[in-house]
Amino acid sequence: MLNDDDLNRYARQVIIPNFDENGQEKLLNTKCLIVGAGGLGCPVGLYTSAAGFGYIEIWDEDTIEITNLNRQIAHKTNKIGYNKAENLAKECLKINPNITVKFQSSNFDISKDINIFDIIFDCSDNQETKYALNYLSHKHKKILISASAVQMEGQLSVLKSGLNNTLPCYECIFPKTSEKAPITNCREAGIIGSITAFIASMQVSEAIKEIALLNYPSIAGYLILYDGFSQSLDKIKVTKKNNCLICSN
Numbered sequence: 001m002l003n004d005d006d007l008n009r010y011a012r013q014v015i016i017p018n019f020d021e022n023g024q025e026k027l028l029n030t031k032c033l034i035v036g037a038g039g040l041g042c043p044v045g046l047y048t049s050a051a052g053f054g055y056i057e058i059w060d061e062d063t064i065e066i067t068n069l070n071r072q073i074a075h076k077t078n079k080i081g082y083n084k085a086e087n088l089a090k091e092c093l094k095i096n097p098n099i100t101v102k103f104q105s106s107n108f109d110i111s112k113d114i115n116i117f118d119i120i121f122d123c124s125d126n127q128e129t130k131y132a133l134n135y136l137s138h139k140h141k142k143i144l145i146s147a148s149a150v151q152m153e154g155q156l157s158v159l160k161s162g163l164n165n166t167l168p169c170y171e172c173i174f175p176k177t178s179e180k181a182p183i184t185n186c187r188e189a190g191i192i193g194s195i196t197a198f199i200a201s202m203q204v205s206e207a208i209k210e211i212a213l214l215n216y217p218s219i220a221g222y223l224i225l226y227d228g229f230s231q232s233l234d235k236i237k238v239t240k241k242n243n244c245l246i247c248s249n
């Protein structure tokens with residue numbers, strides 16, 4: 001049962017058709033892992049907190065630098081030098097003190113047991129972490145919401161290969177040997193903050209759909225590609241690879 005504070009705090013989302021109080025209770029009972037507290041992780045943390053996901057755990061070992069501030073929107077100038085995961089967790093709790101937000105000021109430990117989580121947000125900026133999260137999410141049958149953004153472009157996928165063996169995993173879409181693996185290094189390629197915000201916002205929208213709006217179709221099995229130069233959004237069907245090392249067994 002939602003208490004009075006919850007009913008007020010989440011009033012504008014529980015009135016959405018098919019969401020209602022039951023959907024909000026589901027969000028409050030959902031545990032999220034956010035890997036990366038940068039350009040994607042900041043809006044993902046802030047919006048999952050605001051929406052009332054009940055437990056959020058954020059991992060990042062980096063410290064805030066002035067070059068981060070054009071996009072890592074939870075981090076303020078007076079927090080340069082602080083740990084990103086810790087600072088983001090504090091900002092999330094300022095928005096919503098009624099949820100639990102934890103942090104680890106280290107890079108994600110791939111030996112960590114992720115079984116407690118329902119949703120894994122891949123907000124990392126490197127392929128090694130993306131592949132590791134894909135492996136763990138598949139193995140433990142978790143929903144992985146993976147995204148990346150660079151310059152004026154971004155991409156998003158909802159991966160549920162562990163829950164449905166007809167759906168592709170991240171490695172089906174981006175095999176390790178593939179040349180089409182996305183460039184994710186903002187340091188080298190550059191990035192506009194409003195683009196990471198847009199992609200991160202879609203990550204949270206998909207998480208809300210997966211937990212609380214099950215009447216609507218999941219985008220699992222599709223790759224969403226956004227081009228901010230032309231303002232185009234493409235939804236491309238992606239298929240499972242028969243010989244995928246991660247998900248074909």
Ligand SMILES: [Zn+2]
Pocket residue numbers: 161168169170171172173240241244245246247248
């Ligand atoms: Zn696969």
